Amino acid sequence: MNDLSFERRAARAASLSDGQPLYRQLADHYRRAIGNGALRAGDRMPSMRAFMQRHGVSLATATESYRVLERAALIEARPRSGYFVRMPPAALPAALEPDPAQLPGEAQFVGIHSAISTLVSKFQRFPDALNLGGATACPELYPTDALRQAAMRALRREPTLLTSAGPDLGDPALRAVIARRALDGGIEIGADEIIMTHGGIEAVNLALRAVTQPGDTVAVESPCFFGLLQVLESLGLRALEIPASPSTGLAIDALSFALQHHRGIKAVVVVPNLQNPLGSVMPDAHKAALVELCSHAGVALIEDDPYRELVDDEPAPKSLKAWDTDGTVIHCTSFNKTLAPGMRIGWINGGRWHPRVRMLKFAQSRHNQQLSQVVLAGFLETGAYARHLQRLRDSLRCQRERMALSIAAAFPEGTRFTPPRGGLFFWIELPRGLSSAALFDAALDDGIRIMPGTVFSNTGRFDHFIRLSCPSTDLDLLDDAARRVGRLARRMSGHRGADA
Ligand SMILES: Cc1ncc(COP(=O)(O)O)c(C=O)c1O
Numbered sequence: 001m002n003d004l005s006f007e008r009r010a011a012r013a014a015s016l017s018d019g020q021p022l023y024r025q026l027a028d029h030y031r032r033a034i035g036n037g038a039l040r041a042g043d044r045m046p047s048m049r050a051f052m053q054r055h056g057v058s059l060a061t062a063t064e065s066y067r068v069l070e071r072a073a074l075i076e077a078r079p080r081s082g083y084f085v086r087m088p089p090a091a092l093p094a095a096l097e098p099d100p101a102q103l104p105g106e107a108q109f110v111g112i113h114s115a116i117s118t119l120v121s122k123f124q125r126f127p128d129a130l131n132l133g134g135a136t137a138c139p140e141l142y143p144t145d146a147l148r149q150a151a152m153r154a155l156r157r158e159p160t161l162l163t164s165a166g167p168d169l170g171d172p173a174l175r176a177v178i179a180r181r182a183l184d185g186g187i188e189i190g191a192d193e194i195i196m197t198h199g200g201i202e203a204v205n206l207a208l209r210a211v212t213q214p215g216d217t218v219a220v221e222s223p224c225f226f227g228l229l230q231v232l233e234s235l236g237l238r239a240l241e242i243p244a245s246p247s248t249g250l251a252i253d254a255l256s257f258a259l260q261h262h263r264g265i266k267a268v269v270v271v272p273n274l275q276n277p278l279g280s281v282m283p284d285a286h287k288a289a290l291v292e293l294c295s296h297a298g299v300a301l302i303e304d305d306p307y308r309e310l311v312d313d314e315p316a317p318k319s320l321k322a323w324d325t326d327g328t329v330i331h332c333t334s335f336n337k338t339l340a341p342g343m344r345i346g347w348i349n350g351g352r353w354h355p356r357v358r359m360l361k362f363a364q365s366r367h368n369q370q371l372s373q374v375v376l377a378g379f380l381e382t383g384a385y386a387r388h389l390q391r392l393r394d395s396l397r398c399q400r401e402r403m404a405l406s407i408a409a410a411f412p413e414g415t416r417f418t419p420p421r422g423g424l425f426f427w428i429e430l431p432r433g434l435s436s437a438a439l440f441d442a443a444l445d446d447g448i449r450i451m452p453g454t455v456f457s458n459t460g461r462f463d464h465f466i467r468l469s470c471p472s473t474d475l476d477l478l479d480d481a482a483r484r485v486g487r488l489a490r491r492m493s494g495h496r497g498a499d500a
Helices: 003-016 022-035 048-055 059-071 113-125 144-157 172-185 199-211 226-234 252-261 284-297 351-365 370-381 384-410 436-445 475-492
Strands: 075-078 082-085 195-198 217-222 238-245 265-270 300-304 329-334 345-349 425-429 465-469
Touching: 022 059, 048 059, 059 075, 059 082, 059 384, 113 226, 113 436, 144 370, 172 370, 195 199, 195 351, 199 226, 199 265, 199 300, 199 329, 199 345, 199 351, 217 226, 217 252, 226 238, 238 252, 252 265, 252 284, 265 284, 284 300, 329 351, 345 351, 345 370, 370 384, 384 425, 384 475, 436 465, 436 475, 465 475
Parallel strands: 217 238, 217 265, 265 300, 300 329
Antiparallel strands: 075 082, 195 345, 329 345, 425 465
């Protein structure tokens, strides 16, 4: 390892840009060395003094770098001996790819409402349960103080923000800054081609209403976010579930087959980046092929993209909209996962259906409230958003790494999962025959809320899967919770080996 040149590069990168702090870059340097085998389990890490000399950093930076690695369970301190690379636990096998011979089944009217209502009423009976079933990070990872102060400043400047009606499409300054930021995702649209919505779910709702009539068929990924199934059911639409890969997302060949054999498909809904629940990220070639396929078939492609900025990759992946040349793609996204779940701000570009989306938004809910939009516009204008995202991604990565170790250590043989490329979900396949609904009940009795696979499909195909999220910066808490769920799963699957 050429540490001195690394040191210079890291210091330069940190001083030139809004790059990561030095301790984080150094931790990443060792994380890569452990990942690629240059440092192996049991190897001694440099002493603090050697680390400081080698990298020319202070004791505080060295300590903080080791703290990051320790929290990610990559190294451990041994009394009076120093730090050592940890023994990796037995890794679990990766999730299975969908069978290429598996053809999409029949389109079905969705019946998910009662299953969701049952879950919700069970949640309500255990309001203090630790929530490993949610889709947002923990409150301390969002910039509460900065947003609160910005809201007070905005109200002082414009006291009528809460009492006057806002513009129909949303705050113009916000739409302008969003249009500029959208370029990062490869999206070239003007501010007047953006409509602000009540979160991503309203955007998806409007998109579906713009391109379908009750009774129509919509192709969706299988498994998919249960909120989408709820919207389909509410609108009287049929779902045609298309297999999706845990690593690359929607199976393009299967969709192509479906488009040829199901003439009535009116729309395809896809989460291209960090699919919920799979955590998959579509490769660029698949994104290009998907847009081309839908454009050729004349079918609306509804892109639901709330997680793009949570992908770990640098630079972040592009949105499907980046490949759109004829308005086939309706782009929907939201700030609820990345910045402020409480503000419920999302936006939509309706592609060639934009005028209809605009009319439907007015009919459905009028304009969004102004205060949140003004606060958001101010936050996005500065470098604060980029810094916040970096911190959020870093923290989620630590949380995921620790949780992945706990899952691998505690879940029964026959469990599979593919670590996601960002975000906070794990989609876990349990040994066949183990009911996720029963595990959900047992975990709730033990004070932990998980999401059973039953609600991520209309087909029953995922009844032995669960989605676990890692919603806390307290890694020991996550570790303990994952191990407790794993222990319950072991008991239910008849493995009574060493209690992890
Ligand atoms: C894929 C996907 N789309 C849409 C939503 C809803 O987003 P919002 O909370 O912004 O309405 C979620 C929330 O979990 C989601 O996972």
